[in-house]
Amino acid sequence: MNSASVISVVGPTGTGKSALALSLAEILDGEIVNADSMQFYRGMDIGTAKVSVAERRGIAHHLLDILDVTEEASVSDFQRQARQAIAEIQGRGKRAILVGGSGLYVRAVLDVLEFPGTDPRIRQRLEVEAEAHGMAELRARLQRVDPASAERVADDRRVIRALEVHEVTGKPFSSFMPVREYIQPTVQIGLDIPRPVLHERLSTRVNQMVDQGLADEVERLDQRGLRTGKTAGRALGYAQFLRVLDGEATVAAAAEETIIATRQFARRQSTWFRADPRIRWLDPREDDVVDQAAALCL
Template sequence: MKDKVVAVVGPTAVGKTSLGIELATRFNGEIISGDSMQIYRGMDIGTAKVTDDEKGEIPHHMIDIKTADQTFSVAEFQELVQQHIADINKRGKLPIIVGGTGLYIQAALADYHFPEQKRDMAYQMKIEAEIKEHGIEEVYHRLQTIDPVQAKNIHPNNVRRVIRALEIYDRTGQTMTERQASQAEESPYHTMIIGLAMERSLLYERINHRVEIMLEAGLVAEVKFFYDQGLVNAQSMKAIGYKEFIPYFEGEYDFSRAVELLKRNSRRYAKRQYTWFKNKLDVNWYSITPEKKDQVFEKIYTDLAGILKNI
């Protein structure tokens, strides 16, 4: 018999955290973070990490499990999340994945099979040297030629994933898109994926406001702490909310420019998140506004109760 799992997805700042906690409260659930950055200890403000007050009595998993200098992969996420799903089900509770990192959540729910070989560091250093000498454009153009689907999903600034997509092709002769398409489409779980959507201008207002709240809460000091530890090139510091301040610290532009870029990058990321979930997963979408949030949430509770009753 398949294990049950619920996922709450959608763009940043749409309200996933509050819905996830309410679902866990009502359906005897535990939350698994589906955010690839909330794994890092100390990176709290920039990742909009759930607070202890928000958690209440609800157990949360996949938060604060790495230090900021450590790396983390989709395959590692998949393995850990699937262990949590099995354990939570075994204890008679409902696992609820809450987050916006589409590839990670898709990998866990679709049970992707990742190759055993580890990353080729020599290959990575070779491509990094090319980027340093010629810029990312030439390398990114090669990815566009080889695998246009992945190129559309991977921003050129995400150098690590650009290199990984090229490495897979050069080592296997198969593009990342071809590999993903060959994976089994049937999930190993009884799954309901709940997506929260919001009218774009309203969502963008919320994102801009969230950035202001993060700044007031001490975001710059949080980023500076990790910057001062020499983690400029760490995987964790490539995240939105952190990378925008590094050039500011180094005098390349002023504070207002850093904030402007953070807001812009957050809005663009939200757009990419929505596109990913819409195209890659079978999502039950619910459109919300602040005024109708409670009404929409009640509809979600009713729908989920009906689904769980029939599993």
């Protein structure tokens, strides 16, 4: 494998991606580019398991803390920013290590992927329609004009985006889906562990987040507009603990809801990444996992 290739560390949440990326960066003289869409947000630290400055071992990290919680994350913006960061890292003679579990964001950076244009007026009209009449009518419309996307898209925002793309371009949203073709030499390393073990890890991690002050973090961010953010306000843990602030749930209940939601999210991540045959899978519990990963990158 080309020693100048991009390295990408992927897999479900809670599998140790950040720790492996740090070790690889030390061994390979690398810099890290974040591909966890929730770690874009300033102040969302505990609930996203963001690596603190003290924990970064002096290794440069890029695309952390780039948005306020009221701003909406954009895959196309991230694609441009991450590719620029990678080019600059390579220009310094270092290895770029993309790390995170946001599948589409990862593929947007690594693979040939064109993003269709946007039209805020069309999107606003569709959002007004959804508010007035509900999503059923919009979903039925998407089924008529783009059945492939209708089958694939579950999130309301993505339904609206798919309809917007169809109106703007005259093409189905599904036609813009990425193909498995790297834009430059790439090594993808996946971390995963058996489901029961991961479930236990995620339960422990959420409880640790609660002990570290997740509720206080959510309260601080609420004062900065967290619940108005279309992306940040729906993040795992944050949405659940906003209900604690509103008196709708206890801390224990919010923690349990977060554990369940995180396990479901991890399952979706595993399904997404397992579909990519290019990823080399490792077990992070093995003592020599860092050596195995480094050997793949040489």
